[in-house]
Amino acid sequence: MLRAITGLLRLSWRQDRRKMAVALALMVGNAVAVPASAVALKHLTNAAAAGRAGAAAWAGLAVAVAAIAALTCAHFAHIGYFEVSELNVLSTDEQLIEISNGTPYLDHHERPEHADRMALAQDELQRIGEGLQALLTGGSLAVGLLLTTVLLTLTHPALVLLPLLAALPVLAGRRAEAAADRARADSVVDTRQARHLFELTTTAASAKELRLLGLVGHLQQRYATHWQRATARLWRGELAAGLWRAAGQAVFALGYVAALVLVVRDAVRGRADVGDVVLAIMLASQLNHQVAAAVTITQQLARSGRSLQRLDEVRELVPQPVVAPDAPATPLLPPARLLEGIRLRQVTFTYPGAAEPVLRDVDLLLPAGSTVAVVGENGAGKTTLVKLLNRFYEPDRGAILVDGVDLRHLDLAAWRARTTAAFQDYARPELTARLAVGIGDLPRATDDDAVRTGLARAHSEVADKLPYGLDTRLGRSHADGGVDASGGQWQQLALGRAMMRDAPLLMVLDEPASALDAEAEHRLFARYADGAARVAADSGGVTVFVSHRFSTVRTADLIIVIGDGGVREVGTHDELIRLGGVYATLYGTQAAAYR
Ligand SMILES: Nc1ncnc2c1ncn2[C@@H]1O[C@H](COP(=O)(O)OP(=O)(O)OP(=O)(O)O)[C@@H](O)[C@H]1O
Structure with a gap:
């Protein structure tokens, strides 16, 4: 958890310090405003009960200010950290790309565990944005909980125990999260298979064979089996998680009722005033919200922490460059010309x-x-x-x-x-035809003469056959719809790329x-x-x-x-x-x- 917090803070701080500082200040404002509104309400109640109109008016104003601050600070903070969260997603996606390509070798691409880990990491890192929100809300909750605890203890020393009970739902929440996480990891193979089968049964590439061989029903059945198996695993995980969470909350609820009984008993015996009862009711109910939020927040934080760990898990499978034992300190440059x-x-x-x-x-x-x-x-x-x-x-x-x-x-x-190469499993970059060829020699990627020379060396007239020549946008990932090149056309573009x-x-x-x-x-x-x-x-x-x-x-x-x-x-x-x-x-x- 500590790693998740420091990892997220470091990541976010690097994106935009100013926005982070403003967001932190606003979240602390929110944390102070919540218990402050309860204290102001206590004074308002006592002033009203004693018939002191002036004091009641000031206390009323304090209640209003605290309530407005409590309700709005978090929203203003959100404006600040929203952009940082998006930048976090971008940064972690970039890290994934770097990790995956940060090796000269291909081994990891060919291992199914790598595909699994990559899919999990990509999926979970999309939610890293919510991690920052969780972190800031968690920080604000921690300050709020501390103030609430002090105020509760001042009201009745035994009430110091109440926030301690808050630990139980949090711990139970962590158990719950572990159960759900295990189920997610167990189901990933079936989910991957199901996704593959869905793609297989819905993409143009396989449509001809599926129809001719009468495979649709069979594949549909396999798809349903994988999906059902994954769902059953996930459901069992969610059930276990739900039971853990309910047990934790039930224990806290009992403590909450006991605390109120204590303060009301003091008031009945004349050892506390009506303002104290109002304060205790307010604080205990705030505590209840804070605890429920803390459970969710710790789950989100744990999840974000794990998603950051996923980067390490992907990194583990990426082979590191081998240094030959007798390698020179500075790698040598290839010869300008091959002689032997x-x-x-x-x-x-x-x-x-x-x-x-x-x-x-x-x-x-x-x-x-x-x-x-x-x-x-x-x-x-x-x-x-x-x-x-x-x-x-x-x-x-x-x-x-x-x-x-x-x-x-x-x-x-x-x-x-x-070196240059064209492989049988060539890439299909959905760019313009010019770039799809030109990136074979990046510095000259937009040089039409170089691109045309590359295509001529590949003996290809593909650029003339495409509707907009070199400006043709290839593939379907373009907003205004690109052009679907044929297998042979893609291959000619790959060859042109290799000849650049x-x-x-x-x-x-x-x-x-x-x-x-x-x-x-x-x-x-x-x-x-x-x-x-x-x-x-x-x-x-x-x-x-x-x-x-x-x-x-x-x-x-x-x-x-x-x-x-x-x-x-x-x-x-x-x-x-x-x-x-x-x-x-x-x-x-x-x-x-x-x-
Ligand atoms: N990434 C890999 N991991 C494990 N085994 C592999 C991998 N790639 C290829 N092989 C195996 O190595 C052997 C040689 O494969 P390779 O692709 O070099 O053959 P090839 O002669 O190019 O075949 P083809 O004519 O079918 O393209 C095959 O038995 C293949 O199953």
Whole structure:
């Protein structure tokens, strides 16, 4: 709880100190005004009972001022902290984005726990705004409770116990919150599945298959099962939480009645005046409200604290960069031009949690200035190989050398600035077509000439086919409705994006043309090969492409056949055909299919 309070205060203070200071002052004003109105009411009652009109008028005025302050201070404070709360949400969302992307690696994105934690964190951090309100109201309640306790004790010493009883509902409230929280965490897998099924059954991408295969009823039933299971868990959690809260409040209610009996008995015996009875009734009922509010506030605070903790939970799964034992103190810059090429030396790699390595003891040289095709069966490890070249993972053993320098010794940002890639699961940024391509080289993102060059290198006329050319807004997230690009158009934009950078040292094209027809892919690569030769002459850059289409593959300078956890064959098309091995068989099968 203390961590939640300090965390929230620090976060909010950083956003806007002045607004926070004003809000704090107003909340303290509110805290003092509430018990002050009870004291003023006591004096008003006694003055009225004694027939002192002047004193009664002043006391009445004090009651009015205190009541107005009590009712309005919190509203004015809200105006101040509302903006800070919104900034808190923005700041924590930004932190989530930073945490998720603050690693060179991809492991966490591929782990289901990360998706769960991310979903929980995103969901709960939306409510961090209410945390600040809870914090300020809680602070105001603490001051109010202190004043109320002092006043109650002055009225009757035994009444000091009454606020202590307030602790019980608060403790019970915390138990309740823990029960509800456990239920929420237990139900998250079912909720995620249900959300996925809902999306699957309502999005255009799957509509065709659902209808043809008659899957709607089946999926609907699965959706309902997951949803019902999640709801049942949540309901059990809420029931337990409700019982804890009710028990805590019942104990306090008994104490409240006992306190009033004590003061009324004193008044009957002449040891207290009628003003004291009014004061006790007011304070005890205020205490009741304060306690009920404190329970809610502690729940909200605990929830906000937990949402801040969610940031740490997400952070835990994000892998930290590996520093090679013999790394230089200052990372090296990649060469301006590749002379030898990129070498894999005894590289073995196993996915986190997997029993067997995907690649074992791979030795390869991707020569400077060459176009290298990687082929192999589905799941052979082709994508894994190119991801290792991009340093999205670290090899378990062995090293990747760029002109003889260990990739781990290079400044990662500088290396990535000299690489470019189009992946089979390319991003679909819902921007204008210009930016969707241009962000391939951020400094030139809005340079139409550069964008058109990128698209030309990708052999794409997509910009001319879109209704507003490069100004076309893509996707449905735009207020005035964007344009739905086809799968092939998105892929061409991704390819154009990959072609934006001039003179990369490494270009990876991982089945970037799967949505294009074989002829279009062939044209693309033929055209690209010209560009690649130019780039290779400038920078000695290596182009690695993964493809299942052998008409494209045969054009490469070097072909690598991956299978059985390693490299099975390496050579040019002619060499591999002469070898009569795996490549020759695969090539023969595909060529026969086209005859
Ligand atoms: N993130 C991951 N975690 C665990 N295993 C993975 C992960 N990604 C891939 N694999 C496994 O590693 C193996 C190689 O996958 P990879 O994607 O490299 O194959 P590929 O040759 O590119 O296949 P395809 O032709 O289908 O694209 C497969 O068995 C795959 O299931």
